[in-house]
Amino acid sequence: MWPFGKRREEQIAEDRDLFDEEFQRRLESLAIVARRTVDGKTRAERRSKKTGSGIEFADHREYAPGDDFRFVDWKLYGRAGRLLVRLFEEEEDLSVYVLLDVSASMTLGTPRKIDHAKRLAAALAYVSLAGLDRVSLSTFSDRITSRLPPLRGKARVFRVFDFLRRAELERATDLAAAMRQFVASNKRRGVVLLISDLYDPKGFESGIDVLRYARFEPRVLHLVDPRDAAPALHGDVVLVDRETGERRDVTITESVLARYRAAHARYRERIQSFCGEKNVPLVEVPTDQAWDQAVLALLRRGGVVG
Amino acid sequence: MSGLALAGISETAALTTLLGFGLAVLALYFLKLRRRPVEVPFVHLFLEVLATERSSRLFANLRRVLSLLLALLFVALVTGALADPRPTGSEGSGRILVLALDASASMQATDVPGGRMEAARAEARQLVRSLGATDRAIVVELTDRARPLSSLTSSRADLDAAIDAATARDVGADLAEAARFARDVASGSQHAELVLISDGGVARVEEARSILDDANIAARQISIGVGAGNVAITALAVRRYPLDASRNEVLLEVLDAGEADEDVEVELLGDGETVDVQHLRVPAGGRVRRFFAGLTGVDEALEARLRRADGSHDALAVDDRFYARVPERRRARVALVSEDDVYLQAALLLDEYLDVFEVAPADFPPSREYDVAILDRFVPSTPLDHDAIYLSPAPAEGVTGPLEVAGTIERPFFDVLRRDHPLLRHAAIADVNIARALLVRAQPDDVVVAGDRRGPLIVAGTRGSSRFVALTFDVRESDLPLRAAFPVLLLNAIDSFAETDAAYRGSVLTGTSVTLALPAGATTATLDGVRLAVRDGRASVRFERAGFHTLETDVGDQIVAANLEADGEADLSPVSLDLGVELGTPADEIVASAPAASAGLAPWQWLALLALTLLLVEWFTFHRRWTV
Numbered sequence: 001m002w003p004f005g006k007r008r009e010e011q012i013a014e015d016r017d018l019f020d021e022e023f024q025r026r027l028e029s030l031a032i033v034a035r036r037t038v039d040g041k042t043r044a045e046r047r048s049k050k051t052g053s054g055i056e057f058a059d060h061r062e063y064a065p066g067d068d069f070r071f072v073d074w075k076l077y078g079r080a081g082r083l084l085v086r087l088f089e090e091e092e093d094l095s096v097y098v099l100l101d102v103s104a105s106m107t108l109g110t111p112r113k114i115d116h117a118k119r120l121a122a123a124l125a126y127v128s129l130a131g132l133d134r135v136s137l138s139t140f141s142d143r144i145t146s147r148l149p150p151l152r153g154k155a156r157v158f159r160v161f162d163f164l165r166r167a168e169l170e171r172a173t174d175l176a177a178a179m180r181q182f183v184a185s186n187k188r189r190g191v192v193l194l195i196s197d198l199y200d201p202k203g204f205e206s207g208i209d210v211l212r213y214a215r216f217e218p219r220v221l222h223l224v225d226p227r228d229a230a231p232a233l234h235g236d237v238v239l240v241d242r243e244t245g246e247r248r249d250v251t252i253t254e255s256v257l258a259r260y261r262a263a264h265a266r267y268r269e270r271i272q273s274f275c276g277e278k279n280v281p282l283v284e285v286p287t288d289q290a291w292d293q294a295v296l297a298l299l300r301r302g303g304v305v306g
Numbered sequence: 307m308s309g310l311a312l313a314g315i316s317e318t319a320a321l322t323t324l325l326g327f328g329l330a331v332l333a334l335y336f337l338k339l340r341r342r343p344v345e346v347p348f349v350h351l352f353l354e355v356l357a358t359e360r361s362s363r364l365f366a367n368l369r370r371v372l373s374l375l376l377a378l379l380f381v382a383l384v385t386g387a388l389a390d391p392r393p394t395g396s397e398g399s400g401r402i403l404v405l406a407l408d409a410s411a412s413m414q415a416t417d418v419p420g421g422r423m424e425a426a427r428a429e430a431r432q433l434v435r436s437l438g439a440t441d442r443a444i445v446v447e448l449t450d451r452a453r454p455l456s457s458l459t460s461s462r463a464d465l466d467a468a469i470d471a472a473t474a475r476d477v478g479a480d481l482a483e484a485a486r487f488a489r490d491v492a493s494g495s496q497h498a499e500l501v502l503i504s505d506g507g508v509a510r511v512e513e514a515r516s517i518l519d520d521a522n523i524a525a526r527q528i529s530i531g532v533g534a535g536n537v538a539i540t541a542l543a544v545r546r547y548p549l550d551a552s553r554n555e556v557l558l559e560v561l562d563a564g565e566a567d568e569d570v571e572v573e574l575l576g577d578g579e580t581v582d583v584q585h586l587r588v589p590a591g592g593r594v595r596r597f598f599a600g601l602t603g604v605d606e607a608l609e610a611r612l613r614r615a616d617g618s619h620d621a622l623a624v625d626d627r628f629y630a631r632v633p634e635r636r637r638a639r640v641a642l643v644s645e646d647d648v649y650l651q652a653a654l655l656l657d658e659y660l661d662v663f664e665v666a667p668a669d670f671p672p673s674r675e676y677d678v679a680i681l682d683r684f685v686p687s688t689p690l691d692h693d694a695i696y697l698s699p700a701p702a703e704g705v706t707g708p709l710e711v712a713g714t715i716e717r718p719f720f721d722v723l724r725r726d727h728p729l730l731r732h733a734a735i736a737d738v739n740i741a742r743a744l745l746v747r748a749q750p751d752d753v754v755v756a757g758d759r760r761g762p763l764i765v766a767g768t769r770g771s772s773r774f775v776a777l778t779f780d781v782r783e784s785d786l787p788l789r790a791a792f793p794v795l796l797l798n799a800i801d802s803f804a805e806t807d808a809a810y811r812g813s814v815l816t817g818t819s820v821t822l823a824l825p826a827g828a829t830t831a832t833l834d835g836v837r838l839a840v841r842d843g844r845a846s847v848r849f850e851r852a853g854f855h856t857l858e859t860d861v862g863d864q865i866v867a868a869n870l871e872a873d874g875e876a877d878l879s880p881v882s883l884d885l886g887v888e889l890g891t892p893a894d895e896i897v898a899s900a901p902a903a904s905a906g907l908a909p910w911q912w913l914a915l916l917a918l919t920l921l922l923v924e925w926f927t928f929h930r931r932w933t934v
Contacts, residue, residue, distance in 0.1 A: 016714035105347035218769055228347055238341045241349035248349055252355060259355040267351060 019161040060084040095130040095190025103141040103173040105199045109225035119291040125160045129291040140178035141170030172243045173200045183214035195221045205269025219281045229264045231259045320389040321580045327381040383917035400440035401497040402874035404488040407472045408504030410479035415622045417534035423474045426503040430469045449477045450817040452487035476852040476870045477817030485514035491520040500525040506881025509628040525885035535564030538625035538876035556598035562588035565877035569615035576604030629867035631811045637661045644682035649787035656793045693803040696776040709746035718743045733791040743779035775799040813867035819848045826911040828859035
């Protein structure tokens with residue numbers, strides 16, 4: 001059985017509708033708009049800080065045995081008598097990692113956060129592929145649950161769709177553990193687009209820090225369901241945590257709801273504050289906002305794929 | 307000691323209700339504690355909140371208990387309202403109330419909306435609602451007798467049902483009957499009251515007051531009606547003409563009981579078909595009599611209907627109709643005992659409704675049945691058991707006749723005549739010449755209809771069970787057979803026998819017991835579907851509805867006309883009766899002690915109001931999330 005009551009085939013069929021023709025048409029137009037938006041500022045062809053076999057001069061260094069004689073700067077040797085080799089900046093395409101939270105908490109909401117997140121992931125992947133970036137997708141909960149190897153070119157977007165459709169939903173969230181697993185298995189640094197509701201009992205901070213410490217460039221897309229902030233609850237209820245199954249008897253009154261709303265707001269402020277301090281671009285994505293509008297908003301702010 | 311008693315559901319029912327609904331509330335309360343599971347994405351945010359909420363859990367539990375208590379209190383209040391507790395006053399102070407609803411004909415008047423009877427029912431219901439818990443009442447339908455419609459009870463449902471069953475009838479009302487009834491019901495009680503709900507048109511008020519006074523029973527009247535103009539038919543008489551039984555003469559009397567002159571239209575219906583219509587103007591408070599002569603087309607039943615000339619009806623419909631049965635046209639069988647007396651034969655031929663057969667004196671008595679015998683100069687040797695007309699009744703030797711003969715009177719004259727006697731109706735005999743007559747001696751009970759100073763000439767009387775009319779002279783020795791008076795006299799005599807037939811009644815009055823003579827040979831009788839007791843060919847009946855009623859017997863049916871005695875019911879002006887309220891427990895005190903609706907709310911109403919308030923409080927606190 002597929003987790004949470006649905007058979008896997010049913011879920012896949014449902015997810016097929018996520019990426020229907022209408023979605024793809026909007027994706028194409030989004031890619032065009034995205035290119036205009038980032039053109040001249042954030043081309044996909046990035047200049048790597050690595051020196052290597054590029055054509056643009058970067059620096060000199062002392063010749064060492066084994067260096068290619070073709071890069072010895074003979075003119076400088078003639079003027080200064082030092083045997084130096086020319087270094088060139090190595091041009092390499094940017095690696096974009098899309099990390100999608102598939103924990104159980106993502107299955108709540110109307111529309112479900114996971115549906116919104118999958119479309120968002122697909123759109124961001126497509127925009128990146130269109131920019132000739134290397135795009136890799138991974139899903140995670142308390143670990144990396146699946147991974148799509150790096151892809152290039154827009155034509156590969158269908159593999160992205162297929163991967164997202166087959167993404168299995170898991171239970172609990174452990175962002176730090178999942179990120180540790182991610183950095184361990186991805187040596188090539190790049191931009192990490194972290195799409196999650198950031199509901200982690202152990203705290204979301206350590207997970208983002210793992211990425212930072214491993215010199216990845218995390219961008220956080222925080223999915224926010226407005227009903228999470230203001231649940232329509234009243235009376236005597238048993239609150240059941242979707243991920244952990246933890247139960248708690250609660251009598252919801254107006255004052256409890258008010259305190260909850262305040263707590264939720266504080267939680268969001270905590271995320272914003274953390275990302276601001278760590279210079280981690282953060283975009284809140286309400287689930288009641290159209291997914292393409294959200295992507296465009298992100299691009300205009302230039303903080304996600306820039 | 308004063309306290310509360312339950313006037314609604316019984317104590318057992320109240321306890322059962324309280325227990326049942328209380329348990330149901332408890333069950334619902336525990337069901338309510340079963341919390342609804344709700345999935346949330348991140349319960350830890352709630353835990354932050356609940357860390358401060360724990361401190362108020364005790365108060366939350368208290369509120370939950372408060373909610374349960376409110377629910378139980380609500381059940382108790384509703385049960386209390388259903389039980390309808392009422393102050394009992396002092397011990398033994400339970401009152402007895404006799405609610406007498408006037409059901410006389412005048413209560414059918416429509417001068418108040420819905421009619422007087424409905425207004426009386428409404429007043430009675432109001433009284434029942436104001437009864438105290440230990441008070442008991444009985445509903446009586448008052449006509450010329452007091453008919454209880456309920457038992458003496460405190461059950462409002464039973465009393466209301468009895469009040470609903472009260473119906474106005476076509477009879478008068480006798481207050482003395484109600485007083486006697488109240489006296490019997492209130493026997494032994496110190497707190498009894500007769501409440502008469504009436505328009506005041508009742509009989510024997512003084513006698514009633516005396517009875518109530520003796521029995522120490524308080525009494526008062528709740529007056530019904532506002533008064534209205536009313537025209538009534540008070541009399542209708544019909545008879546056939548003696549010599550032409552196919553025609554009738556009718557006498558009608560109309561009364562205007564109102565305060566204005568009335569133009570009315572009277573319609574006569576013979577056997578259901580209109581036979582005459584006349585317009586009358588009746589002065590206010592006056593009577594008009596109208597004679598209808600030679601009315602044909604009426605063979606069995608005559609009905610008079612009255613309405614205003616403009617086609618409208620007055621406030622009381624029941625006295626706008628009057629009913630009468632027309633005398634039966636039975637062929638009288640006449641045995642003519644004579645030696646070929648052609649004068650007699652000719653005279654009897656004038657009435658087609660006579661079945662005459664001749665018998666020679668030697669052959670008397672005849673083998674055929676007969677009703678009347680005409681004995682011409684013949685006196686049978688044994689007394690007759692039939693009505694008879696004697697002509698010169700000189701008995702033979704050793705035979706006793708109807709009259710003792712003492713000799714003869716020469717050239718007698720009609721010196722004495724009782725012109726008002728039915729025998730002499732339309733008969734002019736004063737100058738009849740007679741050669742001689744028998745000198746007879748009449749018995750004290752006999753009636754000398756005509757006579758000479760020396761002795762009677764025409765005598766009417768009874769011998770045994772038979773009646774007779776005797777002409778003491780031989781008609782052939784007079785010029786009477788040559789006069790028109792001769793057949794008239796004979797037919798009057800025959801009619802007098804027939805018309806005094808006890809079986810004939812033009813109509814009977816409602817509210818009175820009458821004995822009806824049944825057709826000969828009848829052994830069973832049914833009137834309007836009710837079987838009557840038959841004794842000696844007669845049955846006693848009492849009508850409460852005016853109209854034609856069918857008396858069914860095993861030998862044939864017979865129509866009986868019953869009429870309201872309209873004189874006492876036609877006046878629709880309400881009358882306030884002085885019934886002596888000051889006696890016994892004053893009525894005002896009784897009313898004051900009862901929780902009247904106008905004086906404030908009854909306990910059950912307070913309880914219901916409290917329950918409603920409680921509901922509102924619960925609703926408000928629930929929606930303010932104070933009690934959830």
